[in-house]
Amino acid sequence: MIEILKLAACLPFLLYSSYLDLKTRRVPNRVWKLMLLSLSGFLIYEIVNGGIYFLFQLVFSFFSSLFLVYLLFRSRVFGGADAKTLIVIGTLIPVYPALEFHGYTFPLLGFPPAGLFALTVLENSFLLTAAVPLGLFCYNLLHFTPDMLKKPFYMLFAYRINIKDLRRLLEKGRHIRLAERFELNNGKLYPFFAGRGITVNQNMISRLEAHEEQGLLGSTVWVTPGLPFMIPITASFVLAVILGDLIYYFLTEILSRFYFFIGK
The missing domain is CATH 1.20.120 (Four Helix Bundle (Hemerythrin (Met), subunit A))
Incomplete structure (x- = not known):
């Protein structure tokens, strides 16, 4: 008892x-x-x-x-x-x-x-x-783009999202984290795996938008839902x-x- x-x-x-x-x-x-x-x-x-x-x-x-x-x-x-x-x-x-x-x-x-x-x-x-990686993998297959083949392992724990949509999602209270960190070296932007992810905030979004405008970064980034x-x-x-x-x-x-x- x-x-x-x-x-x-x-x-x-x-x-x-x-x-x-x-x-x-x-x-x-x-x-x-x-x-x-x-x-x-x-x-x-x-x-x-x-x-x-x-x-x-x-x-x-x-x-x-x-x-x-x-x-x-x-x-x-x-x-x-x-x-x-x-x-x-x-x-x-x-x-x-x-x-x-x-x-x-x-x-x-x-x-x-x-x-x-x-x-x-x-x-x-x-x-x-x-079950989460399986669900994310299926989601990525449904929204597949050739760029995903560059980092197929990411398809198990992250998904691609447009940088322009990040502010809207942040304002809605969505909990997402960047799956990569970016380092600028000799005029080129290099992505590195970020473990459990990096918190997305307004300052982070501003930097990503600036990188996109400068042509250093594409229009999308890998994010993880932060379960x-x-x-x-x-x-x-x-x-x-x-x-x-x-x-x-x-x-x-x-x-x-x-x-x-x-x-x-």
């Missing part, structure tokens, strides 16, 4: 952070502080009842989550809010929740061998996010509770079928 209450108490914070991420692409630190403070009673209760063994699981889950998200954050895979979310989840839910409901045992697909709930949430979120990663994290949180580790399940299914065919 305590696990159900704790999981249910996490959801409002995750849903609210997803809303903020969608609207502003920013989630203030007070959300995670309030989440930790509000749910600390559950941890105290579990430490008292679980003793040293639960405390060991808590410490292991916290430092494992911290180490993993630090590496991913330094690699610019995701932002600070996403990293803090997984650290908080790893702290509040150090033991993978096992639930019984109407004769069903959750997660339905079984428990992953690592047993780290935050790791499963992260893996599921990556799996959900994998709110909190949404797949929240969705994967629910999936981790109900189904389990989807990547682990799919991999074991593929390997078991592979060995089956080999053994025939």
